[in-house]
Amino acid sequence: xxxxxxxxxxxxxxxxxxxxxxxxxxxxxxxxxxxxxxxxxxxxxxxxxxxxxxxxxxxxxxxxxxxxxxxxxxxxxxxxxxxxxxxxxxxxxxxxxxxxxxxxxxxxxxxxxxxxxxxxxxxxxxxxxxxxxxxxxxxxxxxxxxxxxxxxxxxxxxxxxxxxxxxxxxxxxxxxxxxxxxxxxxxxxxxxxxxxxxxxxxxxxxxxxxxxxxxxxxxxxxxxxxxxxxxxxxxxxxxxxxxxxxxxxxxxxxxxxxxxxxxxxxxxxxxxxxxxxxxxxxxxxxxxxxxxxxxxxxxxxxxxxxxxxxxxxxxxxxxxxxxxxxxxxxxxxxxxxxxxxxxxxxxxxxxxxxxxxxxxxxxxxxxxxxxxxxxxxxxxxxxxxxxxxxxxxxxxxxxxxxxxxxxxxxxxxxxxxxxxxxxxxxxxxxxxxxxxxxxxxxxxx
Numbered sequence: 529x530x531x532x533x534x535x536x537x538x539x540x541x542x543x544x545x546x547x548x549x550x551x552x553x554x555x556x557x558x559x560x561x562x563x564x565x566x567x568x569x570x571x572x573x574x575x576x577x578x579x580x581x582x583x584x585x586x587x588x589x590x591x592x593x594x595x596x597x598x599x600x601x602x603x604x605x606x607x608x609x610x611x612x613x614x615x616x617x618x619x620x621x622x623x624x625x626x627x628x629x630x631x632x633x634x635x636x637x638x639x640x641x642x643x644x645x646x647x648x649x650x651x652x653x654x655x656x657x658x659x660x661x662x663x664x665x666x667x668x669x670x671x672x673x674x675x676x677x678x679x680x681x682x683x684x685x686x687x688x689x690x691x692x693x694x695x696x697x698x699x700x701x702x703x704x705x706x707x708x709x710x711x712x713x714x715x716x717x718x719x720x721x722x723x724x725x726x727x728x729x730x731x732x733x734x735x736x737x738x739x740x741x742x743x744x745x746x747x748x749x750x751x752x753x754x755x756x757x758x759x760x761x762x763x764x765x766x767x768x769x770x771x772x773x774x775x776x777x778x779x780x781x782x783x784x785x786x787x788x789x790x791x792x793x794x795x796x797x798x799x800x801x802x803x804x805x806x807x808x809x810x811x812x813x814x815x816x817x818x819x820x821x822x823x824x825x826x827x828x829x830x831x832x833x834x835x836x837x838x839x840x841x842x843x844x845x846x847x848x849x850x851x852x853x854x855x856x857x858x859x860x861x862x863x864x865x866x867x868x869x870x871x872x873x874x875x876x877x878x879x880x881x882x883x884x885x886x887x888x889x890x891x892x893x894x895x896x897x898x899x900x901x902x903x904x905x906x907x908x909x910x911x912x913x914x915x916x917x918x919x920x921x922x923x924x925x926x927x928x929x930x931x932x933x934x935x936x937x938x939x940x941x942x943x944x945x946x947x948x949x950x951x952x953x954x955x956x957x958x959x960x961x962x963x964x965x966x967x968x969x970x971x972x973x
Contacts, residue, residue, distance in 0.1 A: 561596070596628075639716050640716070689704075722744070817832065883937070906946040
């Protein structure tokens, strides 16, 4: 529809009696579509309140896409009815691509946020991309309504790029644009399907957490590869030419990308053999903390101070790893106490053990225990040990609570701590040397 013809048709419709019917059908379609979407949202919200399964996750936000789709369907129905009653439908024809574009924009926003902002955090890059896509979509609609779209497509289809030996092959800009659009659309759908699969797998508690993560990563990778190959095949690109790129990729992996490939393979090995799981407390080299993420290339370790460390997966395979939660989450902690010589250990040791019993986070089985480590220079050195079941919360807090109880016994005089003994002869010698250095300058003067 050229722009001049569009303006003439719209001006002609203004003078015809069917004009109110077109406007009324558009307004009715918008109201009915919006109201239907709201009813669907309320229905899903009530159902999700009764059943909190992951099947309903994201459905409420998808109703923003349902509304313009319902409006488009109603506009098509209104166009058919008005055409059979011999009314013009030029305004309805203009409204249909507008709401089609609105539905496409909201659908893209929905897919992007379901993939990259599932936790509700929108990055600046994602917001910028959404704005650019919305601008491009509205520009395409404007070109279509004004009738300039066929001319632009013919220009792109006529411009050819020569390549190959002696430029024997060619491709048009239209083919490149279609290929890029096809790959982007299929890739977005694959990422959305991968995110949905991951959420479904994470809800299956019968499977081990590492196995769930491995299946989710593998499923997403297969979907992405399948989407790219399918989109290229739909465009008409011969997939056999990709064998050359496959050989080049193999050479690149063998030379410059072997460490990256090693990290990816190590990530799948970690997930499949279940040597690490999300939530485990591990120690790798000088890093200690809780595993918060296991990705295909790296693992995120969160220390007790909140600092996160990104560890390459190869480091977790090639080096020793202390896992405090591999077979059991129970971890032994201890505090050392030095009591004065002359104390009755038969009375002091059970009294110190009683301070650990009943302390929050201290397990009853295995029960706390105490042992005489050695005879130190200042007194009997005792080791008060106990077990906790939440190593991810650290040991400092529970050790501090037990030490406070021991401090109360010291203050009451029930337990006497050992103090470093002082050699009086060394003290007298040190005092004499200090006095000599002070008095010597006075004598010289």
